[in-house]
Amino acid sequence: MITELRPAAERSWQLLADRAGTEPDPRKRANLEIVARHVREEVRGDVPALMETLVPQPVYEVWGASDSVGPKGYDEVKAFYEASIAIGKNRLEFEISNVLVEHDTVATEGIFRHAYTGELLTSRGFAAEDEVEPAAWYLVEYRALIVWPIDVGGLIEGERMYVGESPRILRRLEPGECDHLGPPNRG
Template identity: 65%
Template sequence: MTTATELHPAAKASWKLLADRVEQERDPRHRANLEVVARHVEEEVRGDMDALMATLVPEPQYRIWGASSSTGPKGHAEVVAHYQAMFDSGKSRLEYEVTRVVVDDDTVVTEGIFRHAYTGATLAGRVVAADEVDLERWYLVEYHALVVWPIGADGLIEGEEIYAGEPPRIVRALEPGECPHLGPVDRS
């Protein structure tokens, strides 16, 4: 089980637009919808399973469209397993540079760039040919995505509809100690 971590300022700054929208929103229902999504993003990045699952309905439904081959987890057990795998691999320790936020009574939509630290071994054969990366080295990767967050009448997130506009692309190799908030806590 992964222990929750403190938020790195660079991670938190990446979703500043979402946090700003929470503060600016005057409609109580819209503000509550934005708050639950902001809390969900923060708890995912922190790796706090209990707090993360508290933002979701009991049986959430996820769908992943586009560049991913995954259809997304369905139901409580699959969603917990999905997030635990993200926590264990360090994939949840990310930046989500939110560039657009739309809200209504039943939905929040966020759009932006996800950034992760992946090893060359993770990227080999999936994103690039194995001979194009150092399998032991860490790389900064990013991809553009849009997330639709349906919100139930109880104010909890019913799941996520993730539209990945592209597969992860390598931005650059990371130097040791660079971007310590991305990837596993013990990444070197």
């Protein structure tokens, strides 16, 4: 489901857009712009537009606190994003604190924020059953660094995500609070 971008989500990656707007080198500016477009389309849930930012056979790697391996190839990456959209994980904040850009790489560091149910938190081992209510929604965050390799044609070759910690539960969300996070129909 494609959704509109909410200002709170867009503000979280403003540093990336600002950096693109001030980059004098055309190749570096294009790299920043393709990463910004990728993030925007992911949060909107527009899988075809998102996949257009990637090379035909992208490779994703996840390192650190996550036990995820990462999808490889067009079909796996597309399925990864479709699964993310199904649970609302794509509707996120990525509060970027650092951006580095070279002619073949962009790196972004910051805090990811999501809305997860208590059930998801316990099923993935992020919380004990007595810490959360299964049907309640919780604001979670974790620090991560993403390295975005860019091919000579200007498309993203995948993501190398370095996750420094498991999602931390910040608080239970009240109905309507942070409604830009999680599924669009979250209560």
